[in-house]
Amino acid sequence: MAASPTPKLNANFPSLDALQHLGPFAVALSGGADSTALLIACATRWPGRVHAVHVHHGLQAAADGFEAHCVALCERLHVPLVVQRVNAAHATGESPEDAARQARYRALAEALQNNWGGQMQHMVLAQHADDQAETLLLALSRGAGLPGLACMPAVAQRQGVIYHRPWLDVPGSQLRDALKAAGETWVEDPTNTDTRYTRNRIRATLLPVIEQAFPSFRQTFARSASHAAQAQTLLQEVADLDLQLVGNPPAIKALQQLSQARQSNVLRHWLALEHSQASAAQLQALLVQVKACTTRGHHIDIKVGRGFVRRDGAVLRCYNL
Structure with missing residues (x-):
């Protein structure tokens, strides 16, 4: 010893x-x-x-x-x-x-x-x-x-x-x-x-x-990770502000006023608060449906993580299984 x-x-x-x-x-x-x-x-x-x-x-x-x-x-x-x-x-x-x-x-x-x-x-x-x-x-x-x-x-x-x-x-x-x-x-x-x-x-x-x-x-990789962390912090701050803007649950018309990048960012944030996580393909499908939702009868029902995001009147709701 x-x-x-x-x-x-x-x-x-x-x-x-x-x-x-x-x-x-x-x-x-x-x-x-x-x-x-x-x-x-x-x-x-x-x-x-x-x-x-x-x-x-x-x-x-x-x-x-x-x-x-x-x-x-x-x-x-x-x-x-x-x-x-x-x-x-x-x-x-x-x-x-x-x-x-x-x-x-x-x-x-x-x-x-x-x-x-x-x-x-x-x-x-x-x-x-x-x-x-x-x-x-x-x-x-x-x-x-x-x-x-x-x-x-x-x-x-x-x-x-x-x-x-x-x-x-x-x-x-x-x-x-x-x-x-x-x-x-x-x-x-x-x-x-x-x-x-x-x-x-x-x-x-x-x-x-x-x-x-x-x-x-090692040093350059660590620097890149630090830059990514800083950018993610900024995106989180934007998501917090945008969720106040679109509401919780998110109003579809308010979402449509945002750029697609900000829609994606705030929807990921909202889903995380709902204890759900969308794949890239699922989130893209949801963005397509939000953009297309221009009539009262438009139906939204997208599989997300272990649940679904569905239209409920003027807003989106997350339903976890």
Whole structure:
């Protein structure tokens, strides 16, 4: 077992100045290199302020080894640890990666709500510049709009938890180098080399090629994601204003006074408020019907997400199944 970290080891890890203003917070600790580096850096810089949550997915035999590493590390650093066990199996037609991610976020939120007096709101994640680049490439491969291209924000709120990602501009290799320099170990997830998963194929095959052609791709990709996030914020503000203009539920005649781009933007916003989400094809079909709705008898009934958007007199209504 490596020696306990000393304050000078903190110099080996990237800056965590973005977390300086926080009170007590928790680190999401998987046991991999990134989260191990994050916990050591945080616990070294702010002893007594840091807690940890480990999510045991139960999807592979190695999961018990991840937990054992986390328990031993937290005991050595004197960091209180909560282990959350979840069933992350995916349903038919659901992405295994997405199912595991959703289960993980639920578990992290439950850990904060059910431990430490339920007073802790802040969770720190170890996602870094390589993860951000992979996220952007995934979004591009799926034809995502601005919300997808904005990738992962440095700070975000979800299910009552405020998530912080202080290392989105830090290459993953820098974290591993810092651990090696400190004589620290971590656990390698065997699924990280399974190229059946799209993100792993991007990591193993695509990123090395991109780095050869564009050595600064991490910084430029992050800048593009930041531009997309800023543009999405602006679109959200326009959607809020336009929804006040057209009403909720939206009046068809008021919608027709807007450009098609603003109709699309405000309808997406309205549907999100109705807990529905339209595909690009469904939204286009709805826009066509809104434009054509010039007579009292014109019928609108468009499948949207898991429900329908239908004309109800002068307005549109969303009906979820």
